[in-house]
Amino acid sequence: MHVPETAAMELHDVNLILTVSILSAWQNIYFARKVSMIRNKHNIRHGSTTGHTEFETVYYANQNLQQYYSTFLVLLWGAGLFTSQVWAASIGLLYLFARQRYVKGYLGPATCRPPGFFFAKRTMMTLSGLVAIGLLNHCLKRFLGVEFDDYVANIAQAAPAVLLFV
């Protein structure tokens, strides 16, 4: 699962994170269509970002997610390459569910919005923590010659669970 520093990268080592990336790209297209559909429903002209509350909230929710999309991809691949591909892909998948819930929440009443937002934030932070562990391990190995690989393998098993649910 863990890509050794001196071994060649294989498609096998990145197939899960690549799959999650592709799913997220399709989800982006789905969200963009949703926004476009609601735009047409309320006859709002192209380029305009205001006109009807339903459109404004969905447009804003989508913008908000797109703003973090590149950041999410970098964290996903960073976590996948520096620690464990399986964990990175799993948390990435949870993030996609969080995004779905976030947009669905914005289509409903205002009280439905917080869960999706906090879930998305939590999964993003977990991914960020996993990247930090992987980066620290990589630097320790490179500059101090310390081999924490076994520990990291264990931490990478436990940490996401801790970060997600505590």
Next chain:
Amino acid sequence: MHVPETAAMELHDVNLILTVSILSAWQNIYFARKVSMIRNKHNIRHGSTTGHTEFETVYYANQNLQQYYSTFLVLLWGAGLFTSQVWAASIGLLYLFARQRYVKGYLGPATCRPPGFFFAKRTMMTLSGLVAIGLLNHCLKRFLGVEFDDYVANIAQAAPAVLLFV
């Protein structure tokens, strides 16, 4: 051309899609300069998104393309790694031409806009279809042990042509 699952990835396996990515990055810079030039031409202050019809349409066209940029990159790399790099790069190149036409269309009268938009949408959908074929093949191979590689090689040759022109 096709990256075998168990073989190491080489620069040779991604050089075409990397080149298309770089070209798209340069095109982004070109579009941003175009927007900036038209902004200065009409003396619109930085940060403002309104003020003159020409500026508003070009600004909107660029925003619209940038919104899909990360999605395009993920689909390009997904198609390139899961199916054929040559097809992915070719369709990616067509998408870049479509983007150029889209922005040029927005600089002219409103009747010139549809062709670029539909061409861009069509190429994006083709890339998306190619990714779907590659992902399906990868999953079948992994979970069922079925080897459709030869079929996929053939489908990947034919499908883009079918998706693009039908």
Next chain:
Amino acid sequence: MHVPETAAMELHDVNLILTVSILSAWQNIYFARKVSMIRNKHNIRHGSTTGHTEFETVYYANQNLQQYYSTFLVLLWGAGLFTSQVWAASIGLLYLFARQRYVKGYLGPATCRPPGFFFAKRTMMTLSGLVAIGLLNHCLKRFLGVEFDDYVANIAQAAPAVLLFV
């Protein structure tokens, strides 16, 4: 440092540019929090992009940087894979400093803004130049069989310094 075309890519060959990418992702999160903090400070409702000059300038600065983020990532990885990882990562790091200075500049008086902007533009252009050298070398090697690798290794050592400081 330079990835040979026929050799397998290893994590070792991309660890520096991956690290810079991760740092840039964390910086994105930091900027987004800064914008959110200033939004709350002035009690501006979510989705609104106007209301107070301080918020508007920081919001605009962040938008402006995010617009170039994917482009930056592609150029970083293009330069890292086609020329030298060390140079690409170094210039990428300079770009991150430039971004920091850019946003800090927007938090101060209007006269503080130009340095960050020009520094960011300069580093982006340097990265772009490095990519161009790498791409040219790659094409020459592939289509003409000319091996400029030694020259490129030398140019890649000198060019960034020239592009940055001249």
